[in-house]
Amino acid sequence: MQSQNPIIADLVKLANSAAGTMAGMTREARDGARERMREALGGIDFVTREEFDTVKAMAQKAREQADALEARLAALEAKSGQ
CATH class of the missing domain: 1.20.5 (Single alpha-helices involved in coiled-coils or other helix-helix interfaces)
Known part of the structure; x- marks a missing residue:
């Protein structure tokens, strides 16, 4: 039987939260960069x-x-x- 250490469980939760936060920040940064490029290139006539x-x-x-x-x-x- 495996024992549940609360400190390890908290560290795992913290790591999962950090990974989720980083993924969200990455998506947000990518979307923001795309939007800035669209705005910058929007005035150029191709x-x-x-x-x-x-x-x-x-x-x-x-x-x-x-x-x-x-x-x-x-x-x-x-x-x-x-």
């Missing part, structure tokens, strides 16, 4: 890859059109003798 690729293609097309217009203008200027 774009999707699709939006980025679309704007990139538009910029490339505009660059090509500008180059074509520049070449056309140079040809017209050369033709007019300027």
Whole structure:
């Protein structure tokens, strides 16, 4: 038969309480950190890859059109003798 020592029983209860408290504090700290990150990143506007690729293609097309217009203008200027 096993005897029940009240000091050991109290130490076990104290250890269990401390473990529960630490687990709760860890969860609370993690949740708080996540919330702070959400708030910090909330003001930043991110774009999707699709939006980025679309704007990139538009910029490339505009660059090509500008180059074509520049070449056309140079040809017209050369033709007019300027």
